[in-house]
Amino acid sequence: MTTKELADIIGVSRITLSKYLNGKPGISKKTQEKIAKYVDKYDFAPNSYARSLVGKQEKIFGFFSSFTETSEGESNITSHFATTFTADILSVAQKYGYKVLVSLTKEKDSVTEIKQIFSSSLICGAVLFGYETGDQQMAEFGKSGYPVVLI
Numbered sequence: 001m002t003t004k005e006l007a008d009i010i011g012v013s014r015i016t017l018s019k020y021l022n023g024k025p026g027i028s029k030k031t032q033e034k035i036a037k038y039v040d041k042y043d044f045a046p047n048s049y050a051r052s053l054v055g056k057q058e059k060i061f062g063f064f065s066s067f068t069e070t071s072e073g074e075s076n077i078t079s080h081f082a083t084t085f086t087a088d089i090l091s092v093a094q095k096y097g098y099k100v101l102v103s104l105t106k107e108k109d110s111v112t113e114i115k116q117i118f119s120s121s122l123i124c125g126a127v128l129f130g131y132e133t134g135d136q137q138m139a140e141f142g143k144s145g146y147p148v149v150l151i
Contacts (some may be wrong), residue, residue, distance in 0.1 A: 062126035
Protein backbone atom coordinates (compact mmCIF):
# COMPACT_ATOMS: atom_id res chain seq x y z
CA MET A 1 0.00 0.00 0.00
CA THR A 2 1.32 3.46 -0.86
CA THR A 3 1.07 6.59 1.26
CA LYS A 4 -1.38 8.02 -1.28
CA GLU A 5 -3.67 4.99 -0.93
CA LEU A 6 -3.50 5.11 2.87
CA ALA A 7 -4.12 8.88 2.92
CA ASP A 8 -7.22 8.36 0.74
CA ILE A 9 -8.54 5.65 3.10
CA ILE A 10 -7.94 7.84 6.16
CA GLY A 11 -9.35 10.95 4.51
CA VAL A 12 -6.27 13.15 4.95
CA SER A 13 -3.85 14.64 2.47
CA ARG A 14 -0.68 12.78 1.56
CA ILE A 15 1.27 15.71 3.00
CA THR A 16 -0.48 15.34 6.37
CA LEU A 17 0.22 11.62 6.40
CA SER A 18 3.85 12.27 5.48
CA LYS A 19 4.20 14.79 8.31
CA TYR A 20 2.81 12.22 10.74
CA LEU A 21 5.10 9.43 9.51
CA ASN A 22 8.15 11.70 9.74
CA GLY A 23 7.28 13.07 13.19
CA LYS A 24 6.79 16.64 11.95
CA PRO A 25 4.64 19.19 13.83
CA GLY A 26 1.48 20.85 12.56
CA ILE A 27 -1.07 18.04 12.89
CA SER A 28 -3.93 18.21 15.38
CA LYS A 29 -4.03 15.60 18.14
CA LYS A 30 -7.34 14.30 16.78
CA THR A 31 -5.85 13.80 13.30
CA GLN A 32 -2.74 12.14 14.75
CA GLU A 33 -4.92 9.65 16.63
CA LYS A 34 -6.97 8.96 13.49
CA ILE A 35 -3.83 8.36 11.41
CA ALA A 36 -2.26 6.17 14.13
CA LYS A 37 -5.38 3.98 14.18
CA TYR A 38 -5.15 3.30 10.44
CA VAL A 39 -1.36 2.89 10.43
CA ASP A 40 -1.80 0.20 13.10
CA LYS A 41 -4.84 -1.35 11.41
CA TYR A 42 -3.01 -1.80 8.11
CA ASP A 43 0.39 -2.42 9.72
CA PHE A 44 1.70 0.30 7.43
CA ALA A 45 5.42 1.00 7.05
CA PRO A 46 6.86 3.36 4.44
CA ASN A 47 8.65 1.67 1.56
CA SER A 48 12.43 1.97 2.06
CA TYR A 49 13.12 2.20 -1.66
CA ALA A 50 10.51 4.90 -2.19
CA ARG A 51 11.90 6.89 0.74
CA SER A 52 15.40 6.71 -0.73
CA LEU A 53 14.10 8.19 -4.00
CA VAL A 54 13.02 11.33 -2.16
CA GLY A 55 16.29 11.58 -0.27
CA LYS A 56 15.24 10.10 3.04
CA GLN A 57 17.93 7.80 4.35
CA GLU A 58 16.68 4.74 6.15
CA LYS A 59 18.57 3.80 9.28
CA ILE A 60 20.13 0.61 7.93
CA PHE A 61 23.62 -0.66 8.56
CA GLY A 62 25.40 -3.74 7.36
CA PHE A 63 26.69 -6.56 9.49
CA PHE A 64 29.11 -8.74 7.58
CA SER A 65 30.55 -11.90 9.10
CA SER A 66 33.23 -14.14 7.68
CA PHE A 67 32.66 -16.77 10.38
CA THR A 68 30.80 -18.93 7.89
CA GLU A 69 30.90 -22.17 6.03
CA THR A 70 28.70 -23.48 3.28
CA SER A 71 26.84 -26.72 3.77
CA GLU A 72 24.30 -28.03 1.28
CA GLY A 73 24.28 -24.65 -0.50
CA GLU A 74 23.50 -22.64 2.63
CA SER A 75 25.83 -20.34 4.56
CA ASN A 76 25.94 -20.85 8.31
CA ILE A 77 27.72 -19.10 11.16
CA THR A 78 30.38 -21.50 12.45
CA SER A 79 31.22 -20.03 15.84
CA HIS A 80 29.09 -19.93 18.99
CA PHE A 81 30.68 -16.57 19.82
CA ALA A 82 29.75 -15.25 16.36
CA THR A 83 26.15 -16.42 16.80
CA THR A 84 25.87 -14.68 20.17
CA PHE A 85 27.56 -11.53 18.88
CA THR A 86 25.24 -11.41 15.86
CA ALA A 87 22.18 -11.68 18.11
CA ASP A 88 23.53 -8.86 20.31
CA ILE A 89 24.15 -6.61 17.29
CA LEU A 90 20.58 -7.16 16.08
CA SER A 91 19.12 -6.50 19.51
CA VAL A 92 20.99 -3.22 20.04
CA ALA A 93 20.20 -2.04 16.51
CA GLN A 94 16.50 -2.64 17.08
CA LYS A 95 16.67 -0.74 20.38
CA TYR A 96 17.94 2.34 18.53
CA GLY A 97 15.58 2.06 15.56
CA TYR A 98 18.06 0.65 13.06
CA LYS A 99 17.51 -2.13 10.58
CA VAL A 100 20.39 -4.47 9.87
CA LEU A 101 21.40 -6.04 6.61
CA VAL A 102 23.16 -9.27 7.62
CA SER A 103 25.48 -10.92 5.13
CA LEU A 104 27.48 -14.07 5.70
CA THR A 105 30.42 -13.86 3.36
CA LYS A 106 33.44 -15.80 2.27
CA GLU A 107 36.43 -13.72 3.21
CA LYS A 108 38.04 -14.10 -0.22
CA ASP A 109 35.39 -12.20 -2.18
CA SER A 110 33.80 -10.19 0.60
CA VAL A 111 35.46 -6.79 0.12
CA THR A 112 34.01 -6.48 -3.39
CA GLU A 113 30.56 -7.49 -2.15
CA ILE A 114 30.71 -5.01 0.75
CA LYS A 115 31.83 -2.17 -1.57
CA GLN A 116 28.91 -2.91 -3.91
CA ILE A 117 26.40 -2.71 -1.07
CA PHE A 118 27.89 0.59 0.15
CA SER A 119 27.90 2.07 -3.35
CA SER A 120 24.19 1.22 -3.73
CA SER A 121 23.54 3.58 -0.75
CA LEU A 122 21.51 0.84 0.90
CA ILE A 123 23.47 1.07 4.17
CA CYS A 124 24.88 4.01 6.12
CA GLY A 125 27.68 2.08 7.84
CA ALA A 126 28.83 -1.43 8.66
CA VAL A 127 30.29 -3.77 11.22
CA LEU A 128 32.80 -6.18 9.69
CA PHE A 129 33.26 -9.23 11.87
CA GLY A 130 36.01 -11.81 11.49
CA TYR A 131 38.01 -10.31 8.64
CA GLU A 132 41.81 -10.18 8.47
CA THR A 133 43.06 -6.76 9.53
CA GLY A 134 46.34 -7.23 7.64
CA ASP A 135 44.64 -8.13 4.35
CA GLN A 136 45.59 -5.72 1.51
CA GLN A 137 42.01 -5.46 0.20
CA MET A 138 40.69 -4.74 3.71
CA ALA A 139 43.38 -2.08 4.24
CA GLU A 140 42.37 -0.37 0.99
CA PHE A 141 38.71 -0.64 1.92
CA GLY A 142 39.47 1.06 5.25
CA LYS A 143 40.80 4.06 3.33
CA SER A 144 37.62 4.33 1.24
CA GLY A 145 35.91 6.65 3.71
CA TYR A 146 32.98 4.36 4.43
CA PRO A 147 31.98 4.30 8.11
CA VAL A 148 32.98 0.83 9.28
CA VAL A 149 33.97 -0.95 12.46
CA LEU A 150 36.30 -3.90 12.04
CA ILE A 151 36.04 -6.55 14.75
